[in-house]
Amino acid sequence: MILQNFGTAIRQLREKTGLSQEKFALSIDMDRTYYASVENGKRNISLKNIKKIADGLGVSLETLFQNLK
Amino acid sequence: MILQNFGTAIRQLREKTGLSQEKFALSIDMDRTYYASVENGKRNISLKNIKKIADGLGVSLETLFQNLK
Numbered sequence: 335m336i337l338q339n340f341g342t343a344i345r346q347l348r349e350k351t352g353l354s355q356e357k358f359a360l361s362i363d364m365d366r367t368y369y370a371s372v373e374n375g376k377r378n379i380s381l382k383n384i385k386k387i388a389d390g391l392g393v394s395l396e397t398l399f400q401n402l403k
Numbered sequence: 404m405i406l407q408n409f410g411t412a413i414r415q416l417r418e419k420t421g422l423s424q425e426k427f428a429l430s431i432d433m434d435r436t437y438y439a440s441v442e443n444g445k446r447n448i449s450l451k452n453i454k455k456i457a458d459g460l461g462v463s464l465e466t467l468f469q470n471l472k
Contacts, residue, residue, distance in 0.1 A: 336454045378449045385405045395468035402464050 338375030339402050340384075345373045347391045347398070362390035407444030408471050409453075414442045416460045416467070431459035 348358050359369035364386065371377045372387075379387075388398045417427050428438035433455065440446045441456075457467045 336450060340450060378451050380447045380449050381405055381409060381453065382447050384450065395471050396465055399464035399468050 335403070337378060340379070341373045341375035343398065343402055344387055344391065347393060348373070351391065358390060362386050404472070406447060409448070410442045410444035412467065412471055413456055413460065416462060417442070420460065427459065431455050 348355070351358065353361065355370050355373065356366050359366040362369075364383070368377070369387075372379050372383075384398070385395065388395050391398070417424070420427065422430065424439050424442065425435050428435040431438075433452070437446070438456075441448050441452075453467070454464065457464050460467070
């Protein structure tokens with residue numbers, strides 16, 4: 335459940351940036367298919383990669399996990 | 404840096420519970436030496452295990468990541 339909720343949260347934030355999955359992944363130097371699988375809640379992502387995504391989205395970790403169960 | 408900061412944050416919250424590393428790790432069914440290495444900032448912990456620790460500490464992920472860089 336947490337993986338799906340996290341994926342949904344980053345998708346919403348990424349869509350706000352106006353970037354496609356591919357362009358966003360490229361901007362943070364992350365493999366596009368790996369990033370897509372994280373948005374789809376399919377990956378048990380590590381803390382370093384969570385931080386990389388938060389930085390790319392321009393939000394704090396606290397904001398990223400806001401209201402996230 | 405994020406791994407060390409995360410380790411420090413969970414150590415402070417775990418100490419507030421009054422439990423030793425060993426007892427806390429046992430309470431969340433996590434290997435004691437693995438948990439100790441996370442507090443020491445030595446492990447790139449996964450989201451599922453981050454959630455397990457937050458649940459064990461009785462805090463939300465948002466609270467866990469509060470002020471965490």
